[in-house]
Structure formats: C-alpha cells, structure tokens
Amino acid sequence: MAKTITFTVQPGGSLNGQARVPGDKSISHRSIMLGSLADGVTHVKGFLEAEDALATLQAFKDMGVVIEGPKNGELTIHGVGKHGLKAPQKPLYLGNSGTSMRLLSGLLAGQAFDSILTGDKSLSGRPMKRVTDPLAQMGAVIETTEKGTAPLHIKGQDGKLKGIDYQMPMASAQVKSCLLLAGMYAEGATRVTEPAPTRDHTERMLSGFSYPVEKEGAKVTITAEGRLTAADIDVPSDISSAAFFLVGASIAPGSDIVLNHVGINPTRTGVIDILRLMGANIEILNERIVGGEPVADLHVKSAPLKGIDIPEELVPLAIDEFPVLFVAAACAEGQTRLTGAEELRVKESDRIQVMADGLQILGVDAQSTPDGMIIQGGKIGSGSVESHGDHRIAMAFSIAGLRADGKIVINDCENVNTSFPEFIEIAPALGLKLQSEQG
C-alpha cells in the first residue's frame, strides 16, 4: 500500500523570519535535459531534489547519461551531445510530472530509437494531444490512448522531422518548449507563436548553452543548426514555492518575512503583481542576475487585502499560484473574480473545482465558473478537505490555516514531495502550525 500523508493545521499565528525555498522546478527539469544533450560537463547548483525533477533526472540516466548527485542540490552532468542518448531499456516513468512528459515527447520524437513515456494516475489523465498534434505535423509518430493521454509510444524519426510554423491555441510553456526541443532535430525552421507570454526558461537556457534561438515578439524560432555547449547553472529558488509564504505573510496579521534568492523572471511574477493589486506589501530587494535569470530577496509584511478582478494577461504569469491566490481572495475584503484560467482544470487536479469544493467546506463563498472562480472574501472556518493528490492544493489549504477559526485537516498530501518536500519543515519554522502525519 502506498503511504498516505495527512496535514493538520491549527488555526492562527503569523509568519516571521527568513527562508530560502528550494530550487525552481521548471529550471531544474531543463538543466537535466540541456545538460545531458550538451557537449561537455555541466555543473548544476540549487537543483530541486523533489520527485518531479528527479523523474526527469532518472529518465536521462535511463538513456545512458552519467549524472553525479544530487547532493545538497549539486549535480554533475556528463553531457553526451545532441545525438548521444541511448535507447532506454524500459518505459520512462515520469510520475506526476507534466513538464517531464510534454518536454520529453518533443525531445524524443526525433531520436534514433523508440521510447515509451508513462506516469501516475494524475499524469495519465492529462491531455497530451496539445503536444502530439503539432509534433505529428512535424512528422513525429506518437501513439496515445484513444483519449489522447499517456502512455505515449514514440517511434523515433531520426532525421525525418520537419520544422513547422505553429500558432499555439493555448498559452503553454510546456507546448512551446516541447516544439523547440523537437525543432533541434528538424529540417528547416521551427517557429512557435504564443497567444500570451509564458515562462521563457527554455529559450534562456538554450542561449546559455550557446544554442541559437531567435525571439521576435511572440514568436520563437529554432533550427537543427546548432550544438549545446556545457554551461554551469545556478537554479534560483522557485517563486511557485515562495508563493505560499507570499500569501501566508500577507494574510496573517503581524507577519514579516524575507524569502531569499527567489527567481523573479518577468514571465513568472504574476503572483507578486496580483497580490500587490490586492494591496499586499511586498518589497523586491537586492535584484541581481544569476546564471541568466533574475533573482531577488522578497520582503513581505502583512497587509489588509481587497478583492479584485484579476487581469487576464497575468493568468499565464501566475498559472501555478492560483490555488494559494484563492486563499488570499478568501481573506480579502470584497469580491475577487478570476477569468480566462480554464487551463487550471487540466493540471495535477482540476484546480478550479477542487479549490471551490474545499473552500466551500471551510465556509467560504467560492463559486467555480468554466474558466475561473468568484470568491467573496470573509471568514475561513474549519474542516477536512481533499487535496486530490495535488501538491499545490495541499499547500494552499495549509496556508488557509493562518486565518481559519478552527483546525483544518488536509488529506492526501504525499505529492507535496513532487515540488516542495521541505514545506513541512520551512512552513512551521516560519510560524505555520502545521503537522504532517503518515498513515
């Protein structure tokens, strides 16, 4: 039997002190992928030692890449070059990680070998046609289930992919990155245009590895004419993990925290913009560039929040932060309305429905809509809520405890280990009255 983890949060308290949350998940995945395909040895610092990033790491080990570590967030990747991966002897198991599966599908489509990508129950239910359709246009041969889900059976099309000009129907960094990685093996140019800006870590890291990639407005272009040269990577702290404490310190009276070394890439800072529009007191200190990514220390003090209509252009820039932003909205004065966020329904869980259900159990007036949520701020009660195995839901409801009027129990929290295993230590150290129990 798989172990289950239950979180219990006693009400009240405030957050105080300093913390450095673990490394950025998106950048950690990409460091393994590009480091493995590079010529030479790549050293990575600040790597996220959590299940999702470790699934990517294991997949590349399964394709013959020698990777030392991780030890204290440090890795040494002995790159095998763009054409140096070996056929895996078994299906590549990617656990809960959408990023691993979608990026790998592009990377593996043009290899000289076949591969199979599998995942857990949640990942096996997530839509993959968004990558397999455009990849098929490039000449990729990938079989999915009838529903367009994993397992993905990829027949490597060595030398046979062709570049396409693709207008993405949704704002997705995973789709964009998948096609750019496939484009490294395609004849002619691969051009991807996004409907709204999404995280650009792939583009930045390709440039950091001296691989030519051109950006012109919303369009990114890549060709097979290039090679990756090993480069050292310093992974900043994950703003998506920091977000729990940005909200926690904002809503809990008497809070005053500093979060160190947080990645503030402008394609990721929607959570800061949204919280500031709600009245949060967040200062960005010591801005600097680390390994091609902007980094800063974030100083947050509690402040009264007010409800807002969340500007739709901020949605892709805060896409993983909505579970905890809904908690901020529940503590704000007045109504908060989110629209244009239907992508939340196809994450590790249906994050609109699951948050609406849980907030209602806690006595909050939260109404789901097809593409968002309407929340009337007020009191948070107590009760037992389900995280549906979704790490961000589990951590968001934990933060709600800071303003609840009774105990909150959160079931099914083991997947916090996919992105932020240290949450159960860092959150109590800052002042959250959280206990984790294994059953």
Ligand SMILES: O=C(O)C1=C[C@@H](OP(=O)(O)O)[C@@H](O)[C@H](O)C1
């Ligand atoms: O490219 C990435 O690293 C990610 C992109 C986003 O997904 P979508 O591309 O599906 O929006 C995000 O939700 C995910 O956590 C990580």
Ligand SMILES: C=C(OP(=O)(O)O)C(=O)O
């Ligand atoms: C959506 C997420 O990740 P992925 O798509 O990689 O599973 C997330 O971490 O919130």
